[in-house]
Amino acid sequence: MTALEHCDVLIVGAGPAGMAAAVAAASGGASIVVIDDNPAPGGQIWRDGPGASLPAAARKWRDALARHANIRVCSGTRVIATPACNELLLEDERGWRMRWKKLILCTGARELLLPFPGWTLPGVTGAGGLQALIKAGLPVEGERIVIAGSGPLLLAAASTARAAGAKVVRIAEQATLTAVAGFAANLWRWPGKAAQSVTLADPQYRTASRIVSAQGGTQVESVRLLQGGREVEIACDRVACGFGLTPNTQLGRLLGCALAAEGAHALAVDARQLTSLPDVYAAGECTGFGGSERALAEGTIAGHAAVGNERAAKQHEGERARWHAFAAQLHRSFALAPAIRQMPQPDTLVCRCEDVPFSALADCTGWTDAKLHRRCGMGACQGRVCGDAAQFLFGWTPPAPRPPLSPVRISTLAGLAGQADEGDARQ
Numbered sequence: 430m431t432a433l434e435h436c437d438v439l440i441v442g443a444g445p446a447g448m449a450a451a452v453a454a455a456s457g458g459a460s461i462v463v464i465d466d467n468p469a470p471g472g473q474i475w476r477d478g479p480g481a482s483l484p485a486a487a488r489k490w491r492d493a494l495a496r497h498a499n500i501r502v503c504s505g506t507r508v509i510a511t512p513a514c515n516e517l518l519l520e521d522e523r524g525w526r527m528r529w530k531k532l533i534l535c536t537g538a539r540e541l542l543l544p545f546p547g548w549t550l551p552g553v554t555g556a557g558g559l560q561a562l563i564k565a566g567l568p569v570e571g572e573r574i575v576i577a578g579s580g581p582l583l584l585a586a587a588s589t590a591r592a593a594g595a596k597v598v599r600i601a602e603q604a605t606l607t608a609v610a611g612f613a614a615n616l617w618r619w620p621g622k623a624a625q626s627v628t629l630a631d632p633q634y635r636t637a638s639r640i641v642s643a644q645g646g647t648q649v650e651s652v653r654l655l656q657g658g659r660e661v662e663i664a665c666d667r668v669a670c671g672f673g674l675t676p677n678t679q680l681g682r683l684l685g686c687a688l689a690a691e692g693a694h695a696l697a698v699d700a701r702q703l704t705s706l707p708d709v710y711a712a713g714e715c716t717g718f719g720g721s722e723r724a725l726a727e728g729t730i731a732g733h734a735a736v737g738n739e740r741a742a743k744q745h746e747g748e749r750a751r752w753h754a755f756a757a758q759l760h761r762s763f764a765l766a767p768a769i770r771q772m773p774q775p776d777t778l779v780c781r782c783e784d785v786p787f788s789a790l791a792d793c794t795g796w797t798d799a800k801l802h803r804r805c806g807m808g809a810c811q812g813r814v815c816g817d818a819a820q821f822l823f824g825w826t827p828p829a830p831r832p833p834l835s836p837v838r839i840s841t842l843a844g845l846a847g848q849a850d851e852g853d854a855r856q
């Protein structure tokens with residue numbers, strides 16, 4: 430039978446938002462549990478691994494977690510399902526249930542990967558994906574890398590690749606020079622970001638540039654880019670391509686949390702970071718992407734609010750507003766151009782798990798039609814990649830999440846079934 434544990438505050442996600450929420454909530458003495466599917470706390474930005482060097486801020490937050498005896502961090506733990514009210518089914522080396530009084534969702538965001546000819550070739554990854562691989566120990570020394578897509582993450586990925594000895598031969602940003610220059614001109618409002626942008630400046634950076642295709646046999650060998658209206662071909666060993674971030678809302682939606690305004694694709698929260706459900710808060714990039722500082726401010730407010738410390742929560746509202754303004758600037762400046770929708774050709778795979786080309790989806794009426802009649806989203810990733818792409822390309826509503834949220838061992842499910850049987854027998 431599955432073990433049942435209890436806590437006052439359960440936090441899902443140990444990125445900046447989750448760590449800040451835990452530290453804020455812990456000050457009142459409540460029992461806090463933080464679960465995360467990564468091997469160590471830090472989330473996407475402070476991802477650990479043999480090729481990672483953790484910045485001081487990451488170490489500071491990790492130390493703060495460790496200093497509180499009432500915070501328990503469960504790394505390498507996945508959320509599987511929501512078996513009962515105020516309860517999650519979790520899995521690490523065992524399956525177990527955790528019952529909570531307050532829940533804080535800090536599930537972050539994932540990269541938006543969009544299809545273009547050649548995007549399934551070995552050597553083509555997301556921009557953040559490449560960063561994660563390098564931090565996990567992927568050797569890239571001496572490799573020629575092209576980074577393409579949109580947003581500051583391209584520069585962060587380039588910096589990680591270069592530090593690992595790679596040669597970044599081009600960074601192709603789809604936003605125009607005017608948009609990027611406007612973004613840079615406004616950075617004085619966030620001096621830390623202005624300073625960071627100077628360290629990330631790169632001679633290979635080109636605006637109004639987008640990927641047309643990647644070529645190669647068993648591995649990518651070159652990319653074609655449309656640069657200021659002119660097509661160029663660049664020889665390379667790797668391509669890293671990301672078009673911004675998509676909030677991870679699956680768990681929130683499975684619980685029944687409302688989404689923000691139509692088209693925002695993020696969890697809706699009020700001034701205290703409370704979702705549409707009582708006792709369920711959300712913070713960080715699952716409420717919209719905007720960087721680690723925004724995530725830290727939201728996490729701090731959610732943590733204080735969850736333990737009833739409204740006064741402390743209020744004190745961080747100004748800081749949150751400052752970073753919300755930064756996020757709004759980011760969204761405006763790096764909005765995807767309509768031409769990005771034209772990247773896939775008729776034979777370009779949109780669902781790479783089930784080999785579904787763009788042409789097979791063009792006449793579908795929506796996600797359910799595409800799933801039922803073309804098998805789009807029916808493969809291993811369960812629509813996590815092609816669902817976001819289809820939403821961007823066709824405007825389809827994303828697939829509704831269903832349990833299990835992650836691949837699960839049969840013994841975990843069997844333990845839960847035993848629980849249900851026992852409950853039935855008692856009735």
Ligand SMILES: Cc1cc2nc3c(=O)[nH]c(=O)nc-3n(C[C@H](O)[C@H](O)[C@H](O)COP(=O)(O)OP(=O)(O)OC[C@H]3O[C@@H](n4cnc5c(N)ncnc54)[C@H](O)[C@@H]3O)c2cc1C
Binds near residue numbers: 560715
């Ligand atoms: C691939 C990638 C790379 C990035 N690199 C950078 C960078 O170099 N610099 C930068 O400024 N910003 C980067 N970002 C943006 C970055 O995500 C944010 O600035 C910041 O990390 C957001 O903090 P967060 O706490 O909201 O979410 P995250 O940092 O994303 O943390 C969320 C955590 O929740 C975990 N999680 C999610 N769902 C579940 C679940 N169901 N069960 C268990 N655990 C779960 C995730 O594994 C993750 O550890 C990156 C984003 C991505 C997607």
